[in-house]
Amino acid sequence: MDPVNGGPARTAPSKTRMFARGATRACPVCGQRKLFRGLAILPDCPRCGLHFERIEGHWIGSVGLNTIVTFGLLAITVVGGLVATFPDFPVGRLTALAVAVSVIVPIAFHPSSRTLWTAIDIAMRPLEAHEVDWKKLEDSQPNAPEHQTEPERQTEDQQ
Numbered sequence: 001m002d003p004v005n006g007g008p009a010r011t012a013p014s015k016t017r018m019f020a021r022g023a024t025r026a027c028p029v030c031g032q033r034k035l036f037r038g039l040a041i042l043p044d045c046p047r048c049g050l051h052f053e054r055i056e057g058h059w060i061g062s063v064g065l066n067t068i069v070t071f072g073l074l075a076i077t078v079v080g081g082l083v084a085t086f087p088d089f090p091v092g093r094l095t096a097l098a099v100a101v102s103v104i105v106p107i108a109f110h111p112s113s114r115t116l117w118t119a120i121d122i123a124m125r126p127l128e129a130h131e132v133d134w135k136k137l138e139d140s141q142p143n144a145p146e147h148q149t150e151p152e153r154q155t156e157d158q159q
């Protein structure tokens, strides 16, 4: 039983599903898309009501994630470019490519970094019952086996 709302326990989807949703700019909890106005994420999920900025400073994690991805791709670009063109490095073109990666990747990955970080945060710091409007969510998908029962979730976490 769910101690807060009564009825069956309501929990987040599996971590795999949350990460897949987060990586594709969807709400980790319900899979809702169209969460962005331009590059800015909506404050709350229009479908499940999740407030994305779960605590003050929540978005620091997404900035860190974006930084890691950007520097990773930059390193691959620079090292890959040097290896591929050895020994006659086209310095101007490699520099232009590195600059392009440094500018485009953080902007392009920004939305995914928001939703993916939120998924990671929920995996580390599980949802509290009040964070999601479970009734609204269930009403919007009456037949989908979206939410696992508590025993299934525990089994998965042990793997």
Ligand SMILES: [Zn+2]
Residues within 6 Å of the ligand: 027, 028, 029, 030, 031, 032, 045, 046, 047, 048, 049, 050
């Ligand atoms: Zn949602």
